[in-house]
Amino acid sequence: MRVVATAGHVDHGKSSLILALTGTDPDRFPEEKARGLTIDLGFAFTELPSGTVVGFVDVPGHARFVKNMLAGVGAVEVALLVVAATEGWMAQTEEHTAILRLLGIRHGMVALTKADLVDDEAVSLCRLDIEERLTWPVVPVDSLSGRGLDDVRAALDRVLATAPPPADRGRPRLWVDRVFAARGAGTVVTGTLAGGALAVDEEVLVEPGHRRARVRGIESHHAKLRSAPPGSRVSLNLAGIDHRAITRGDAVVRPGQWADASTVDIALEVIAGHDFPRRGRLHVHVGSGEHEGSVRMLDAAFARVRLPAGLPLAPGDRVVLRSSARDTTIAGGEVLDVAPAARTADATARLALPLGARLMAARPWTTAAEVALLAGDEHVAGTLVRDGHAVAIGGWLVAPAALERVRGEARAAVAAEGTGGASLAALASASGIDAPRLRAALAGDPAIVVDHDVVRAAGPGDLDTPEARILLDALAAQPFNPPATSELGASPALVRSLARAGRLVDLDGVVLHADALDAARALIARAVVERGSITVADARDLLGSTRKYALPILRQMDAEGITRRRGDERVPGPRAASFARQ
Secondary structure, X not given: OEEEEEEEOOOOOHHHHHHHHHOOOOOOOHHHHHHOOOOOOEEEEEEOOOOOEEEEEEOOOOHHHHHHHHHHHOOOOEEEEEEEOOOOOOHHHHHHHHHHHHOOOOXXXXXXEOHHHOOHHHHHHHHHHHHXXXXXXXXXXXXXXXXXXXXXXXXXXXXXXXXXOOOEOOOOEEEOOEEEEEOOOEEEEEEEEEEOOEEOOOEEEEEOOOEEEEEEEEEEOOEEEOEEOOOOEEEEEEEOOXXXXXXXXXXXXXXXXXXXXXXXXXXXXXXXXXXXXXXXXXEXXXXXXXXXXXXXXXXXXXXXXXXXXXXXXOOOOEEEEEEOOOOEEEEEEEEEEOOOOOOOOOHHHHHOOOHHHHHHHHOOEEOHHHHHHHHOOOOHHHHHHHOOOOEEEOOEEEOHHHHHHHHHHHHHHHHHHHHHOEEHHHHHHHHOXXXXXXXXXXXXXXXXXXXXXXXXXOXXXXXXXXXXXXXXXXXXXXXXXXXXXXXXXOOHHHHHHHHHOOOEEEEOOEEEEXXXXXXXXXXXXXXXXXXXXXXXXXXXXXXXXXXXXXXXXXXHHHHHOOEEEEOOEEEEOOOHHHHHOO
């Protein structure tokens, strides 16, 4: 299935065209039928000559209902722009086209409707005017007589064949555009599924608010499915949540995969002829929702947008900005950073960088799990290391310049202290990082040894042997899925020595790099504090691990007072808050 949204000026025949193409009247409400005016979103399906099933989202064309129009086009990648041959390009045609451009919708076609009501010369002139504004194919059609309907179907088939297929990133997200209670089923939400597949019985979150639910059933094109692929127009029957707790603009996502973004930095695009305020309140349209937000220009190319609640966003998402005072669309942009630092002075320099360099410039110390959330892609961490933007140290990804600075400062401090060495905590404080980060940074420096909490120059008797380096590097490369030490050829004596030196930890036979346990403490503490409770499955997903390793790590967290076990869940322990701040 492919999803296509209509767009265009009021009374140019969008709904009539969808009815002629599908046999379904997309106007659902009596008021719409009585007035002959689309007020809210309508939905219909048809099969094209190629066999492709198209789910149409029909949107209102009147200026008063642009927010409903935006709710329908926020998650689609192909548009059907409708222009009446009797009137040509109009005000709402222009605004709708600008909205499609701001949303990054590059593929579509134009249906030149009501073609039987004017002569051929008028059709040709109107067509030439459209082709000067757009590069999309233009097809004359008349919905009442049926002339040109097959041409529209064929053109749409060609457009869909050239448009990229819906991406499957393994990170599903459905922006809710309709919610209701179905008799005998309970809560039902509808929307266009993007980014990944969803299956029956999956646990999901409804955002904002981290509200948990379970997918009880899935339906698409009047058929019940066990799973729905990305690009589908679907309805989800959700268990565990009341329909009155969900509204248009909410999103259904898989737990642990999305940043909770209430402030985002965007690449700003202002529509020609409109002034953009340096600071102000605007309507921010994201996905299928409209939000009252504040916007601050960083410079002519970038802006910071603050939302009233956190939404599941990632770089590459699009926003549209409308002025409530003028009731018009004035700008939009692409999301670049979903967790910008409070300091804005150097934000523009960072935002001009490519994604990987941008992430590390803002966060010289981070983790693969954090990068996956902030980038919206679990593969970015590997790319950062491969491209030289980051160095993998224990459970951390570190900007090379930051790593070299920390190591250089530690060498200088150790040299100044002499044979007695320097305190790990004191060096960490001087470097502006915490002790676990400093321990991770120095673990790969052959000139330095960290013996418990003392940092000193390496000597001939230290555990800096090739066998030790192979073991430590292998465990650091897979912090939460460590290979067995026996597979790495490490002797039990070496493992015990490294554990006594604080460079490894042995959790009931599962051997981890010490930095991995430090990273797990912070990740699990933050999660249990933010969510109130987590399960073993949550910890597994958070760490990108398996139950085999997540369970002993959780038991260690219980023993340290970071978590407390309550049935099948872990709740915050007395030390959770302090580790959550690291």
